[in-house]
Structure formats: C-alpha cells, structure tokens
Amino acid sequence: MEMKVDLRLWKHPILEFKRGKPLSIYVNGEKIRAYIGETIAAALYASGIKVYSQSVKYGRPRGFFCGIGKCSSCLMRVDGIPHVRTCIDLVKDGMNIEYEKGRGEPPSVSEMDVEEEKIDTDLLVVGGGPAGLSAAITAASLGVDVLVVDENPKPGGQLIKQSHKFFGSKDNYAGIRGTEIAKILLRDLRKTDAKWLLNASAIGYYEGKKHLLAVVQNNRKLIEINTDKVIVATGARENMLAFPNNDLPGIYGAGGVQTLMNVYGVKPGNDALIVGAGNVGLIVGYQLIQAGVNVKMVVEAMPKIGGYLVHAAKLRRLGVPILTRHTIKAAKGKDYVKGATIARLDENWQPIESTEEDVEVDLICLAVGLTPSSELLFQAGCKQAYIPELGGLVAIHSEDLETTLDGVYVAGDVSGIEEASTAMMEGRITGANVAMELGKERAKAEKTREESFKDLEALRAGPFSERVLKGKEKVWNLWREMR
Amino acid sequence: MSSYEETGVLTPEYLKSVLPPEERMEKGPAVIIECIEKIPCDPCAYICKLGAIKKESLVDPPKVDYDKCTGCGECVAICPGLVIFVVNLKYKGDEALLMIPYEFMPTPKRGEVYEALGREGKPVGEARIIAAREMEGRTTVVTMAVKRNLVMTVRNIGRKIR
Numbered sequence: 001m002e003m004k005v006d007l008r009l010w011k012h013p014i015l016e017f018k019r020g021k022p023l024s025i026y027v028n029g030e031k032i033r034a035y036i037g038e039t040i041a042a043a044l045y046a047s048g049i050k051v052y053s054q055s056v057k058y059g060r061p062r063g064f065f066c067g068i069g070k071c072s073s074c075l076m077r078v079d080g081i082p083h084v085r086t087c088i089d090l091v092k093d094g095m096n097i098e099y100e101k102g103r104g105e106p107p108s109v110s111e112m113d114v115e116e117e118k119i120d121t122d123l124l125v126v127g128g129g130p131a132g133l134s135a136a137i138t139a140a141s142l143g144v145d146v147l148v149v150d151e152n153p154k155p156g157g158q159l160i161k162q163s164h165k166f167f168g169s170k171d172n173y174a175g176i177r178g179t180e181i182a183k184i185l186l187r188d189l190r191k192t193d194a195k196w197l198l199n200a201s202a203i204g205y206y207e208g209k210k211h212l213l214a215v216v217q218n219n220r221k222l223i224e225i226n227t228d229k230v231i232v233a234t235g236a237r238e239n240m241l242a243f244p245n246n247d248l249p250g251i252y253g254a255g256g257v258q259t260l261m262n263v264y265g266v267k268p269g270n271d272a273l274i275v276g277a278g279n280v281g282l283i284v285g286y287q288l289i290q291a292g293v294n295v296k297m298v299v300e301a302m303p304k305i306g307g308y309l310v311h312a313a314k315l316r317r318l319g320v321p322i323l324t325r326h327t328i329k330a331a332k333g334k335d336y337v338k339g340a341t342i343a344r345l346d347e348n349w350q351p352i353e354s355t356e357e358d359v360e361v362d363l364i365c366l367a368v369g370l371t372p373s374s375e376l377l378f379q380a381g382c383k384q385a386y387i388p389e390l391g392g393l394v395a396i397h398s399e400d401l402e403t404t405l406d407g408v409y410v411a412g413d414v415s416g417i418e419e420a421s422t423a424m425m426e427g428r429i430t431g432a433n434v435a436m437e438l439g440k441e442r443a444k445a446e447k448t449r450e451e452s453f454k455d456l457e458a459l460r461a462g463p464f465s466e467r468v469l470k471g472k473e474k475v476w477n478l479w480r481e482m483r
Numbered sequence: 484m485s486s487y488e489e490t491g492v493l494t495p496e497y498l499k500s501v502l503p504p505e506e507r508m509e510k511g512p513a514v515i516i517e518c519i520e521k522i523p524c525d526p527c528a529y530i531c532k533l534g535a536i537k538k539e540s541l542v543d544p545p546k547v548d549y550d551k552c553t554g555c556g557e558c559v560a561i562c563p564g565l566v567i568f569v570v571n572l573k574y575k576g577d578e579a580l581l582m583i584p585y586e587f588m589p590t591p592k593r594g595e596v597y598e599a600l601g602r603e604g605k606p607v608g609e610a611r612i613i614a615a616r617e618m619e620g621r622t623t624v625v626t627m628a629v630k631r632n633l634v635m636t637v638r639n640i641g642r643k644i645r
Contacts, residue, residue, distance in 0.1 A: 175526030310564030312491030319604025
C-alpha cells in the first residue's frame with residue numbers, strides 16, 4: 001500500500017517546483033511514490049521517512065544533514081550498493097532502498113555493471129557552483145577546452161536553493177534571486193564549448209604527465225581525467241555544534257534544509273528553531289516561513305546579530321524573536337527531535353541554569369558557520385594553513401588564486417568562506433588566469449582579469465569583508481614566503 | 484534600550500536618520516529606505532529612473548534626493564534587504580498610504596483588511612489593502628491604508644481580519 005503522507009510543497013510564493021513523472025521506489029520492501037528528478041533522500045522525506053540508517057556502534061538513528069553529499073549522515077543501501085549518498089542520488093523506477101545497519105557489505109565488482117573512460121582536457125573545474133561555473137564560462141569563452149565535474153545531480157552549486165534576491169552590483173546580478181542567477185550562468189555556459197558531468201565526484205588527485213584526477217560518476221563509472229590546469233571550486237560544508245542529542249534526525253544544517261525545501265520542494269518540519277543569527281540562519285528563517293513552517297525563534301551565542309540587519313529586520317517583522325547571548329543546551333527526542341532546551345549565556349559563555357527554557361520543535365537548523373571543502377586539495381599535496389578568518393584549513397594561495405601546486409587554482413568558498421558574489425569574481429579571475437597561462441586570447445583574458453579584480457575589490461570594500469580580507473592577506477603572505 | 488544590532492528592530496534614532504524633513508512628508512508620497520549598514524549593493528540606485536537614489540560607492544548606504552523622489556515605488560520590490568517603503572501622509576482623512584514588499588501567500592486583495600504589524604511583528608492596528616502588484620522577480624508590492632499615526636510603525640501585514 002502506498003503511504004499517504006506527502007510533505008511536498010505544491011504552492012510557494014516565490015518558487016516553482018517542476019517535478020517529473022511519478023514513479024515507485026521500495027524502501028525496505030514498502031512501495032513509495034516519488035517523482036523523476038528527486039533525490040532518494042528528498043523522496044523519502046516527502047513520504048514522512050526521516051530516519052535513514054543507524055550508527056554503527058550505538059545504533060542511534062541517522063537522518064539527513066547536509067543535503068549536498070558532503071557528510072555521511074544519509075547513507076543507505078541502494079540496489080545492493082552500500083553507503084550511497086541518498087541526498088545526491090536520484091530516484092529510479094523500481095529502485096530498492098534499504099536501511100543500513102553496521103558497516104555494510106560491498107558487492108563484488110563482477111556483480112556490478114562498471115565502466116571506464118579516459119578524458120583529456122586543458123582545464124578541469126571541480127565543482128559547478130557560482131565560482132566553478134564562472135571560471136568555466138570565462139575560460140571556455142577565451143578558447144580553453146574545459147570540463148566541469150560536479151557531484152550533485154543539478155549544476156549551480158548552492159545558488160539553486162537561494163530563493164532570495166542577492167546583494168552586489170547590478171552589473172553582476174544584484175537584485176536577482178540566486179535561483180535565477182544559476183539559470184543565467186548555465187545559459188552562459190551552454191553558449192560555450194565547455195562540457196560538464198553531473199553526479200561525478202572527483203575522488204583523488206594523481207601525478208601524471210600533467211594533472212591526473214580520478215572521477216567516479218553515478219557510483220559506477222571511473223573516469224581518468226588528464227588536464228593541464230585544475231580549478232578546485234568545491235565550496236564548503238556546514239559546521240556542527242556540540243550539544244547532547246545533536247545527532248538526532250530533525251537537526252540539520254541550515255543549508256541542508258534549504259536544499260530539501262527550495263530545490264526539492266519538501267516541507268522540512270512544522271516548528272523550527274534556528275541556531276545562529278548570521279546571514280545563513282536569518283535567510284533560512286525567512287525562507288522557512290515562506291514554505292509554511294512556524295519559526296519559533298533564532299538563538300545566537302554572540303551579543304550581537306552576525307548577519308546583515310536588514311535580514312534580521314525581515315524576520316522580526318514576521319514576529320520571530322532573535323535571542324542574542326542564547327544557545328541550545330540540548331535537543332530532546334528518541335528517534336526524532338521533539339524539542340530543545342535553550343538558555344541565556346553569561347559573560348563567560350556559560351549557560352545560566354535559571355534561564356533554561358524548553359521549546360517544542362520538530363526541526364532544528366544549525367547555522368553556525370561553514371568550513372572550506374579542501375579535502376581534494378590536501379590529498380593532492382597543496383600546502384595548507386589554518387586561517388580562522390577564512391573558516392578553517394585552506395590551501396595556501398596567491399592573489400591570483402593559484403595554490404602551491406603549479407597549475408592548481410582555488411575559487412569561491414574553498415579558498416575562504418565568503419559570498420556567492422565574490423565567488424563568481426574569483427571564478428572569473430582563475431578562468432582568465434588559466435587562459436593566459438595557456439596562451440589563449442591574452443589581451444582579452446588580461447582585461448577580464450583586471451575587471452574582475454576591480455569588481456572583487458568593490459564587493460569587499462565594506463566592513464563585513466574586513467575579516468575575510470585579513471585572512472586573505474595572511475594566506476597571500478604565506479604563499480609569497482613559499483615561492 | 485536595546486540596540487538594532489541586538490534585536491534586529493530598527494531604533495527610532497536610526498529611523499530618524501533615514502527620514503526626509505517633515506515638510507517634504509507633508510507634500511506627498513516619499514520613499515523611506517531603512518538601510519543604514521554598509522552593504523555592497525546597488526539595485527535601488529540602478530532602478531530609479533528619476534536619479535533620486537544615489538550611492539557614493541557600492542557599499543555606502545543609499546541617499547535619497549527628496550526633490551527628485553515622487554514616491555512612485557518602483558524601487559520597493561528590487562531591494563534584496565526588503566527595507567524600501569513608500570509613505571504618503573496625504574491620503575484621506577486620518578489615513579496614510581504605505582507600500583511594502585511582500586513575499587508570502589496568499590497575495591492580499593484590494594478591499595481586504597489585515598492586521599497591521601510593527602517592526603516586531605506584533606499587531607498595532609488595521610491595514611486596508613488598496614492594491615497588490617506583483618513585480619519582476621515575484622515580489623509583490625502591497626499598498627495599504629493605515630491610520631496616519633501608525634504609518635511609521637507598520638511594516639508588515641499579519642492575519643486577514645475581513
């Protein structure tokens with residue numbers, strides 16, 4: 001019997017969700033309706049299934065967390081393959097999905113329908129978000145042979161879930177929603193000869209005659225990519241926060257919630273608590289209300305709101321309290337989150353017991369910062385440095401965004417947590433640099449590089465960029481010392 | 484009293500800093516841009532065909548030339564921060580007109596009456612819908628009549644009353 005629960009949003013004030021034909025998938029033998037284009041995790045969530053596996057040692061319930069293939073929270077066994085990231089794998093008719101218990105048995109290779117391919121290119125761009133797409137468009141339009149790989153089923157990175165209008169300069173997409181900017185970038189990419197692969201994870205860097213990268217597509221196909229230059233634009237992952245029961249399903253990265261809600265149109269919960277009043281927390285709070293979720297409050301440990309006050313003002317006039325100097329002390333629930341205890345912090349950042357308060361929520365969004373997704377760079381041997389202003393460990397890079405490995409560049413959040421608008425500029429700079437290095441349309445490339453640097457400088461002129469600039473200076477100095 | 488940075492609620496001092504002179508308010512519709520931070524952003528200055536909104540640099544808060552501003556409201560929907568409003572004190576009797584950006588369902592209709600909400604989202608009175616116009620980018624600009632003494636307090640609508 002098909003389950004009757006349907007948490008899909010069929011109406012939204014801003015977004016339209018284009019779903020493909022309905023199909024059936026089986027979860028532990030039970031038939032569930034899904035739609036072409038949905039990820040497994042989104043389809044399960046829409047049917048009310050929020051627990052996807054259990055932890056190996058203590059058997060604790062595991063649900064979804066990041067929604068973009070960066071954590072291991074949503075792994076399930078799919079058509080016999082263990083540890084499939086259900087948040088980025090798409091449903092197929094008749095698909096058989098099972099809860100994983102323990103470590104999971106891998107199928108023998110002979111049972112699997114595996115493929116291999118070799119590709120040669122001038123430039124490999126890893127990550128098809130605002131930075132990667134901008135890099136690819138710039139390089140390809142200057143005559144560079146470009147291949148973009150992205151492990152998500154849709155290109156556009158995190159732009160595709162940003163349903164709000166962007167700040168920035170009107171010449172560079174300000175006043176336009178992130179979802180629309182993603183469409184513009186894709187349209188521009190299609191005008192070039194650049195190629196792209198989706199559901200394709202860059203799993204390792206090897207030294208070859210040039211740069212050699214291993215990419216796995218659709219869990220089945222191994223692609224060897226030989227390339228002259230590499231631009232790593234892998235973005236960032238969301239930070240966790242330590243508190244009792246923080247692993248319960250229902251506690252998600254705020255960005256993960258955005259993916260579920262704004263990309264796949266699934267209502268993530270009924271009553272929400274947001275932890276963190278930076279831009280991400282404030283924006284997600286507003287978007288939750290647009291999706292019909294009751295946002296009970298935002299708690300922020302700092303004495304002041306971290307995000308732009310205009311974003312805070314939007315939430316406040318919807319009646320959502322923002323409690324600064326407050327934190328989440330614990331989450332409650334057994335299989336799924338049922339509530340949280342919040343408390344005020346004293347001058348030494350300790351919760352004040354007498355101020356503890358229980359809130360009934362079935363959704364807790366953690367918006368406590370991002371960490372650059374640098375794994376591939378570090379495995380490749382790029383020198384790294386811990387720069388708190390940039391969000392943690394980053395590959396040491398020059399102002400031109402080249403790492404300590406010749407011909408390997410970074411762009412966007414992986415080079416330091418910032419904004420989509422600055423990521424696009426960094427992407428353009430690296431794309432132009434690669435074209436110059438490869439001797440393509442030198443004059444035009446030089447001009448693009450100069451203009452992008454100027455635009456980047458204008459975007460970073462405000463007080464909100466002071467911290468990032470401080471971090472960037474540190475990284476640039478380290479790079480100079482190493483050269 | 485708590486600051487804007489702690490609460491997310493614009494304080495009267497900050498509000499005063501973005502308001503035109505009283506004589507100008509009495510003359511007719513005027514834009515009020517409740518943007519005081521240095522945000523790298525310029526669509527408001529870009530969209531104003533009258534050249535009434537100026538930004539000294541990308542990050543400087545906008546400045547309004549109230550001799551040029553007609554309160555047309557073209558800029559209300561473009562602001563990514565949703566802090567551009569238009570106030571017309573000279574509407575009818577003791578009522579003033581207020582234009583706000585609105586991005587929720589359902590879209591209000593002319594003649595309906597909603598709770599008028601203040602900057603903390605609390606009901607402070609009633610708002611009678613005069614018009615609702617969906618602009619490019621799917622933000623709706625809602626024009627409402629509120630009591631004149633509330634027009635600088637009301638910044639949202641809540642439940643439909645009738």
